Amino acid sequence: MAGEILDNKGRGDVSWSWPPIHPEGRKFGLITAALSLLTAFFAWETIAWPLAFLTLGVLAFFRDPERVVPQSDDLIVSPADGLVSLIQEVDPPAELTVDDGSGTRGLPEGKVTRISIFMSVFDVHINRAPIGGTVQRVVYMPGKFMNADLDKASEENERQHILIERPDGMMIGFTQIAGLVARRIVPFVKPGDLLAVGQRVGLIRFGSRVDVYLPAGTDPKVLLGQKVIAGETMLAEVGTQKLIEGIAQ
Template identity: 55%
Template sequence: MDMMSTFVKPMHPEGRRFVAIFAAITVVLFIIWEPLGWIGVGLTVWCYYFFRDPVRQVPQREGLVISPADGIVSLIEPAVPPTELGMGPEPLTRVSVFMNVFNCHVNRAPVPGTVAAVAYRAGKFLNASLDKASVDNERNSLAITMADGRQIAVVQIAGLVARRILCFTEPNSVLRTGERFGLIRFGSRVDVYLPDGVAPLVSLGQGCIAGETVLADLTGSEPARMARAV
């Protein structure tokens, strides 16, 4: 990897018009007053960086559940999957990955399988790091059925700044692990509901990389991991 590829990443097509808008405003700011123009340059670079879509090295071993989002593990707790997915009333282990405005916001499939359901629900725009955001905020939910018949729920949740959830897949689509399935604009969260009996292999506060970080192992027997900050 050369120095250029370290800092210059591919940009998701969804970001092109936003970068163009920021760039146009920057030109106007330079005309008004040069110091304002340089502020515009910084914001334009940030906008490009927000919509970056880097290549990820996706683990290929069967049974792994991979993080669908870049960010920090903000919650690990039992919770009932969104009712609109029809996955039943029993609580499952929910792992929440919170994305701030500096994280990559392209979302990736945590497991391979067939999309059994896609359900959008309008809602509020509370801070996505809060527990009640899973219930109250705008969200888009996917149920993915794996080859063994088990299902995993993946929920895109809008945050305090986010105002648009994008989903690029639909029911009956077949996803591969790490495949891009959506994007959330400007700060948000993604929840993963693990199958019954599966323990998470991440801890609260741990950083995650979409398409690379292992959240759980469906075939393993390792207990939930504990960690300490150092």
């Protein structure tokens, strides 16, 4: 189905299939599977069975399903699977705003809306581009490994900032943040890369968070506590401001 056009008029052909495993996770799956077989060979069943279940868990963690990405210039899609845990008015990180000496401009200074998406170990951890455009910055920052659900994780945890600029000049910054269990942010892109909306940009191993900084004058189309899907869920529509309310039930 990858690359096929699908629409709301029934165009396209789809069928269910097992999601593929991203190459980044195959080596971990092979290691745990080999250990499981080795312990089973020596009849250490109390160790072999947990390792077998761990193998399944590792493969499930690194699953990389195809996504049907909305194709509209006005939409900002979610870069991550997970739970919308915070929606706040904040100043963008300095790494996305200050002159970094590269000759490329950063985000304008001033308050913007930040949407924080918390990814549990059960979520797909492949992150995707919220808009199409050129990667202007990829900035890695070392840090702590606190609970990614905490507000201060945006400033204190290990993180990686990515800045994408559309052909019309609009820019979106987002941040991959390592969590309590996560210990590695794996980038798939570098400055100068041209991305399509929804294209894979990286992953974070074993539980984490992604922050998205919306352009000024744009409000979220998602609610606090909502489950979102990377590459498919619309986070916002550029230039649209409207209060949306929901009831947990």
